[in-house]
Amino acid sequence: xxxxxxxxxxxxxxxxxxxxxxxxxxxxxxxxxxxxxxxxxxxxxxxxxxxxxxxxxxxxxxxxxxxxxxxxxxxxxxxxxxxxxxxxxxxxxxxxxxxxxxxxxxxxxxxxxxxxxxxxxxxxxxxxxxxxxxxxxxxxxxxxxxxxxxxxxxxxxxxxxxxxxxxxxx
Numbered sequence: 001x002x003x004x005x006x007x008x009x010x011x012x013x014x015x016x017x018x019x020x021x022x023x024x025x026x027x028x029x030x031x032x033x034x035x036x037x038x039x040x041x042x043x044x045x046x047x048x049x050x051x052x053x054x055x056x057x058x059x060x061x062x063x064x065x066x067x068x069x070x071x072x073x074x075x076x077x078x079x080x081x082x083x084x085x086x087x088x089x090x091x092x093x094x095x096x097x098x099x100x101x102x103x104x105x106x107x108x109x110x111x112x113x114x115x116x117x118x119x120x121x122x123x124x125x126x127x128x129x130x131x132x133x134x135x136x137x138x139x140x141x142x143x144x145x146x147x148x149x150x151x152x153x154x155x156x157x158x159x160x161x162x163x164x165x166x167x168x169x170x
Contacts, residue, residue, distance in 0.1 A: 009046040009123075010096040011036075012086060013068070014079045014103035015061045016053060018145070020127055023056055029064025032145065036125050039143045040100050047094060049086050053078030080107050087111045097121060101139070106132030113138040 018036065019028045036042070048068040052058040057079075058072045071082040084107065091099065099115050101108055104126035112135065116122045124131070124139040128147075136142055 007098075008096045009040075009042070009098040009100050010091065010094050011040075011042070011046060011048040011068075011100045011102065012083045013048065013050045013061075013065070014083060014105065015050050015057050015064070016079055017103045017105060017127070017130060018125075020130070023054075024060060024064075026060040026063035029061055033065050035145055036100075036102055039145070040123055040125050042100075047096060049083065051079035051083040051086075053082075077105075077107065079103075080105055084108070084111060087115070091115060091120070092118075098123060100125060101135075102126070104130035104132060104135060106134040109134035109138040116140055 013033070013036070015024060015029055016022055018032045021028065048065060050061040050065055050068045050070050052061055052070065052072045053076070054074060055072070058070055061068070061070050071086060072078065073082040080103070083103070087099075087108075088111070097119075098121040099112065100123045101112060102125045104124070109132065112122050112124070116138070121141075122139050123141040123143065124135055125143045125145065126135075128144045131142070131144075
Protein backbone atom coordinates (compact mmCIF):
# COMPACT_ATOMS: atom_id res chain seq x y z
CA UNK A 1 0.00 0.00 0.00
CA UNK A 2 1.21 3.51 -0.85
CA UNK A 3 1.87 6.01 1.93
CA UNK A 4 -0.21 9.14 1.38
CA UNK A 5 2.42 11.25 3.17
CA UNK A 6 4.70 11.22 0.14
CA UNK A 7 2.84 13.59 -2.19
CA UNK A 8 5.32 13.10 -5.00
CA UNK A 9 4.54 12.03 -8.54
CA UNK A 10 6.17 9.76 -11.08
CA UNK A 11 5.73 11.13 -14.60
CA UNK A 12 5.97 8.54 -17.37
CA UNK A 13 6.19 10.48 -20.64
CA UNK A 14 5.93 9.01 -24.13
CA UNK A 15 7.72 11.83 -25.97
CA UNK A 16 6.43 10.93 -29.43
CA UNK A 17 2.85 10.49 -28.23
CA UNK A 18 2.95 13.72 -26.21
CA UNK A 19 3.95 15.77 -29.27
CA UNK A 20 2.09 13.73 -31.88
CA UNK A 21 5.10 13.04 -34.07
CA UNK A 22 7.43 10.10 -34.63
CA UNK A 23 10.34 12.55 -34.84
CA UNK A 24 9.68 15.44 -32.45
CA UNK A 25 12.14 18.30 -32.16
CA UNK A 26 13.55 19.24 -28.75
CA UNK A 27 11.63 22.53 -28.86
CA UNK A 28 8.35 20.67 -29.50
CA UNK A 29 9.02 18.34 -26.61
CA UNK A 30 9.89 21.29 -24.34
CA UNK A 31 6.73 23.21 -25.30
CA UNK A 32 4.47 20.20 -24.77
CA UNK A 33 6.19 19.39 -21.46
CA UNK A 34 5.52 22.93 -20.19
CA UNK A 35 1.84 22.41 -20.89
CA UNK A 36 1.85 19.01 -19.18
CA UNK A 37 3.46 20.54 -16.10
CA UNK A 38 0.84 23.26 -15.94
CA UNK A 39 -2.12 20.92 -16.51
CA UNK A 40 -1.08 18.18 -14.10
CA UNK A 41 0.34 20.08 -11.16
CA UNK A 42 3.98 19.16 -11.60
CA UNK A 43 6.10 20.03 -8.58
CA UNK A 44 9.83 20.31 -8.02
CA UNK A 45 11.04 16.92 -6.84
CA UNK A 46 8.62 14.89 -8.96
CA UNK A 47 10.30 12.07 -10.85
CA UNK A 48 10.22 12.20 -14.66
CA UNK A 49 10.99 9.30 -17.01
CA UNK A 50 10.78 9.93 -20.76
CA UNK A 51 10.38 7.03 -23.18
CA UNK A 52 11.53 7.07 -26.80
CA UNK A 53 11.57 4.59 -29.65
CA UNK A 54 14.58 5.91 -31.57
CA UNK A 55 17.90 7.63 -31.00
CA UNK A 56 16.84 10.98 -32.47
CA UNK A 57 13.88 11.30 -30.10
CA UNK A 58 16.06 10.16 -27.21
CA UNK A 59 18.52 13.01 -27.87
CA UNK A 60 15.73 15.55 -28.38
CA UNK A 61 13.96 14.43 -25.19
CA UNK A 62 17.23 14.85 -23.29
CA UNK A 63 17.36 18.48 -24.43
CA UNK A 64 13.60 19.10 -24.27
CA UNK A 65 13.10 17.92 -20.68
CA UNK A 66 16.34 18.59 -18.82
CA UNK A 67 16.83 16.52 -15.70
CA UNK A 68 14.50 13.73 -16.80
CA UNK A 69 15.64 10.14 -16.98
CA UNK A 70 15.49 8.89 -20.55
CA UNK A 71 14.73 5.31 -21.55
CA UNK A 72 14.61 3.91 -25.06
CA UNK A 73 13.63 0.70 -26.78
CA UNK A 74 14.23 0.93 -30.51
CA UNK A 75 11.40 0.04 -32.87
CA UNK A 76 7.62 0.10 -33.11
CA UNK A 77 6.01 0.91 -29.74
CA UNK A 78 9.48 1.12 -28.23
CA UNK A 79 8.65 4.06 -25.97
CA UNK A 80 5.67 2.11 -24.63
CA UNK A 81 7.81 -0.93 -23.84
CA UNK A 82 10.48 1.19 -22.17
CA UNK A 83 7.92 2.91 -19.94
CA UNK A 84 6.11 -0.36 -19.17
CA UNK A 85 9.42 -1.77 -17.96
CA UNK A 86 9.79 1.18 -15.57
CA UNK A 87 6.23 0.66 -14.31
CA UNK A 88 6.75 -3.06 -13.81
CA UNK A 89 10.15 -2.92 -12.14
CA UNK A 90 10.36 0.42 -10.32
CA UNK A 91 6.95 1.79 -9.39
CA UNK A 92 6.59 -0.05 -6.09
CA UNK A 93 9.92 1.28 -4.80
CA UNK A 94 9.76 4.77 -6.33
CA UNK A 95 8.53 6.55 -3.16
CA UNK A 96 5.65 8.27 -4.97
CA UNK A 97 1.91 8.32 -4.40
CA UNK A 98 0.78 9.41 -7.88
CA UNK A 99 1.50 8.16 -11.38
CA UNK A 100 1.07 10.62 -14.23
CA UNK A 101 1.13 8.91 -17.62
CA UNK A 102 1.63 11.21 -20.59
CA UNK A 103 0.34 8.98 -23.37
CA UNK A 104 -2.95 7.83 -24.79
CA UNK A 105 -1.91 4.29 -25.65
CA UNK A 106 -4.16 1.48 -24.44
CA UNK A 107 -1.16 -0.77 -23.79
CA UNK A 108 -0.82 0.99 -20.41
CA UNK A 109 -4.40 0.38 -19.24
CA UNK A 110 -3.81 -2.80 -17.24
CA UNK A 111 -0.67 -1.46 -15.54
CA UNK A 112 -2.39 1.80 -14.65
CA UNK A 113 -5.40 -0.07 -13.22
CA UNK A 114 -3.03 -2.22 -11.18
CA UNK A 115 -1.26 0.90 -9.88
CA UNK A 116 -4.62 2.38 -8.84
CA UNK A 117 -5.65 -0.81 -7.06
CA UNK A 118 -2.31 -0.73 -5.21
CA UNK A 119 -3.14 2.72 -3.81
CA UNK A 120 -1.46 5.04 -6.30
CA UNK A 121 -3.43 7.99 -7.63
CA UNK A 122 -3.44 7.78 -11.42
CA UNK A 123 -3.59 10.61 -13.94
CA UNK A 124 -3.42 10.41 -17.72
CA UNK A 125 -2.50 13.43 -19.82
CA UNK A 126 -3.10 12.84 -23.52
CA UNK A 127 -4.06 14.29 -26.83
CA UNK A 128 -7.82 13.83 -27.08
CA UNK A 129 -7.77 11.95 -30.39
CA UNK A 130 -5.13 9.52 -29.14
CA UNK A 131 -6.66 8.49 -25.81
CA UNK A 132 -7.79 4.88 -25.90
CA UNK A 133 -11.07 4.02 -24.21
CA UNK A 134 -9.39 1.36 -22.06
CA UNK A 135 -6.82 3.83 -20.76
CA UNK A 136 -9.45 6.50 -20.11
CA UNK A 137 -11.43 4.01 -18.01
CA UNK A 138 -8.33 2.85 -16.11
CA UNK A 139 -7.28 6.38 -15.08
CA UNK A 140 -8.69 8.14 -12.05
CA UNK A 141 -8.10 11.51 -13.68
CA UNK A 142 -7.69 12.53 -17.32
CA UNK A 143 -6.39 15.81 -18.74
CA UNK A 144 -6.20 16.72 -22.42
CA UNK A 145 -3.38 18.61 -24.06
CA UNK A 146 -4.47 21.69 -25.95
CA UNK A 147 -4.77 21.19 -29.73
CA UNK A 148 -2.74 24.36 -30.29
CA UNK A 149 0.16 22.68 -28.49
CA UNK A 150 0.81 20.03 -31.08
CA UNK A 151 0.55 21.60 -34.49
CA UNK A 152 2.20 19.19 -36.89
CA UNK A 153 3.92 19.98 -40.14
CA UNK A 154 3.39 18.01 -43.34
CA UNK A 155 7.11 17.80 -44.01
CA UNK A 156 10.21 19.15 -42.30
CA UNK A 157 13.92 18.68 -42.07
CA UNK A 158 15.19 16.86 -38.98
CA UNK A 159 18.80 16.42 -37.95
CA UNK A 160 19.66 12.85 -37.20
CA UNK A 161 22.02 11.82 -34.44
CA UNK A 162 24.79 11.65 -37.07
CA UNK A 163 24.30 15.34 -37.81
CA UNK A 164 22.98 14.74 -41.33
CA UNK A 165 19.68 16.30 -42.38
CA UNK A 166 16.80 14.05 -43.40
CA UNK A 167 13.26 14.75 -44.57
CA UNK A 168 10.60 13.72 -42.07
CA UNK A 169 6.87 13.53 -42.76
CA UNK A 170 4.74 14.34 -39.74
